[in-house]
Amino acid sequence: MSGRLLRNAVLADEENDLFPASLLDRLPNQRQENGLLVRPLRCTDYDKGFIQLLSQLTDVGPIGRDQFLSRFYSMKSVGGYYVVVVEDLDLEKVIGSSTLVVEQKFIHNCALKGRLEDVVVNTSYRGKQLGKLLVTTIAQLAKRLQCYKLSLDCRDPLIPFYESLGFRREPGNANAMNIRIETATEQSRL
Numbered sequence: 763m764s765g766r767l768l769r770n771a772v773l774a775d776e777e778n779d780l781f782p783a784s785l786l787d788r789l790p791n792q793r794q795e796n797g798l799l800v801r802p803l804r805c806t807d808y809d810k811g812f813i814q815l816l817s818q819l820t821d822v823g824p825i826g827r828d829q830f831l832s833r834f835y836s837m838k839s840v841g842g843y844y845v846v847v848v849e850d851l852d853l854e855k856v857i858g859s860s861t862l863v864v865e866q867k868f869i870h871n872c873a874l875k876g877r878l879e880d881v882v883v884n885t886s887y888r889g890k891q892l893g894k895l896l897v898t899t900i901a902q903l904a905k906r907l908q909c910y911k912l913s914l915d916c917r918d919p920l921i922p923f924y925e926s927l928g929f930r931r932e933p934g935n936a937n938a939m940n941i942r943i944e945t946a947t948e949q950s951r952l
């Protein structure tokens with residue numbers, strides 16, 4: 763590929779990526795699998811099975827391409843959303859995903875706090891250390907972005923998984939509490 767074509771290809775990727783791919787460069791302890799690529803979510807991932815992958819985590823709903831793109835560009839323009847995916851390059855399919863959301867605070871001298879969200883690996887690829895790769899990538903990215911803390915909520919059976927990756931339940935500070943709110947979107951789906 764000529765220099766100009768290569769530069770155009772890089773620019774096209776930057777436009778398509780949710781966040782700059784360079785943020786994932788040279789993260790420590792990264793293991794690049796054969797034929798698998800760890801990269802930012804791209805606007806083209808609707809056609810690579812991203813929504814079907816998320817449906818292995820929870821109810822996603824009948825999201826069309828326009829809805830996906832509208833949310834993608836909203837996340838990109840607001841900033842602070844880092845959806846990291848694993849693509850199987852042979853199948854051109856997204857087979858793993860996890861998200862870092864960076865919250866801007868006033869406390870702690872205008873600190874940044876990270877939240878780990880929506881970790882999922884396609885059932886056919888589980889048990890190959892990809893969940894671990896995704897979570898460690900997010901933890902390293904949070905560190906690179908200078909978050910002072912990375913938090914998550916999880917179901918009880920997953921506590922050992924996250925503990926094995928360095929997360930700790932802090933004594934006296936390990937309760938997740940929620941108010942479930944019935945939104946207009948949910949009502950219209952019923």
Ligand SMILES: CC(C)(COP(=O)(O)OP(=O)(O)OC[C@H]1O[C@@H](n2cnc3c(N)ncnc32)[C@H](O)[C@@H]1OP(=O)(O)O)[C@@H](O)C(=O)NCCC(=O)NCCS
Nearest residue numbers: 819881882883888889890891892893894916919920922923
């Ligand atoms: C949880 C999930 C992401 C793990 O992905 P995975 O690719 O199968 O996990 P890995 O192969 O990277 O496992 C890494 C280690 O964690 C362990 N582990 C994986 N799932 C575990 C679980 N549910 N409980 C305890 N340990 C677990 C593995 O045994 C492995 O240990 P090892 O390093 O000693 O071999 C995957 O099972 C999944 O997508 N589940 C459905 C969605 C979900 O529940 N996501 C979490 C939302 S909080």
